[in-house]
Amino acid sequence: EVQLVQSGAEVKKPGESLKISCKGSGYSFTSYWIGWVRQMPGKGLEWMGIVYPGDSDTRYSPSFQGQVTISADKSISTAYLQWTSLTASDTAIYHCVRLEGGDIAMAGQGWFDPWGQGTLVTVSS
Amino acid sequence: DIALTQSPGTLSLSPGERATLSCRASQSLNSSYLAWYQQKPGQAPRLLIYDASSRATGIPDRFSGSGSGTDFTLTISRLEPEDFAVYYCQQYGSSPLTFGGGTKVEIK
Numbered sequence: 001e002v003q004l005v006q007s008g009a010e011v012k013k014p015g016e017s018l019k020i021s022c023k024g025s026g027y028s029f030t031s032y033w034i035g036w037v038r039q040m041p042g043k044g045l046e047w048m049g050i051v052y053p054g055d056s057d058t059r060y061s062p063s064f065q066g067q068v069t070i071s072a073d074k075s076i077s078t079a080y081l082q083w084t085s086l087t088a089s090d091t092a093i094y095h096c097v098r099l100e101g102g103d104i105a106m107a108g109q110g111w112f113d114p115w116g117q118g119t120l121v122t123v124s125s
Numbered sequence: 126d127i128a129l130t131q132s133p134g135t136l137s138l139s140p141g142e143r144a145t146l147s148c149r150a151s152q153s154l155n156s157s158y159l160a161w162y163q164q165k166p167g168q169a170p171r172l173l174i175y176d177a178s179s180r181a182t183g184i185p186d187r188f189s190g191s192g193s194g195t196d197f198t199l200t201i202s203r204l205e206p207e208d209f210a211v212y213y214c215q216q217y218g219s220s221p222l223t224f225g226g227g228t229k230v231e232i233k
């Protein structure tokens with residue numbers, strides 16, 4: 001079974017750094033883009049970016065470029081999302097997703113399946 | 126960026142009724158590159174439909190997708206109690222990948 005298991009909920013103060021993780025299993029981790037989707041409280045879904053664990057190529061949504069860093073460690077089948085200085089507006093659930101789509105997925109485009117269980121990040125003073 | 130507009134914002138229906146959800150793109154999508162997801166409270170979204178009309182593995186056949194170009198539709202033929210949720214469309218015809226704002230299907 002293909003699974004993405006995310007790290008647990010975090011409570012942080014503004015200005016702190018954070019790195020959350022997503023471990024893939026049940027498939028060849030280096031052969032699929034893996035990415036992150038933000039969901040602010042009571043709001044919709046926003047695509048943040050993706051990483052290809054095979055060669056660490058990354059793509060970012062312009063809305064998130066420079067705000068976060070997406071990376072992957074293929075030796076432990078784990079992807080990461082990190083912030084250097086959190087603000088209250090980073091409070092959200094962050095979903096880890098695998099990019100599917102055959103040929104177009106190789107170009108970094110496609111649909112998301114499966115989804116991780118989500119990681120709630122709360123930033124509050 | 127391709128913007129996706131979903132309508133209506135909320136759909137109030139009874140179990141057994143038919144639900145028709147709309148997703149309109151600001152530009153024509155390449156090769157009907159559109160997906161639909163279902164999200165229930167406290168859960169992660171689940172893929173329902175990809176390539177506008179292909180059902181994902183394990184998705185009941187009461188869910189169907191149609192459309193091309195800029196206009197797409199998700200139809201639930203007969204609502205079951207477990208279908209009351211929020212539904213999102215997502216385009217992958219061009220980067221950045223974008224989602225619609227969602228349609229909530231609630232019990233009338």
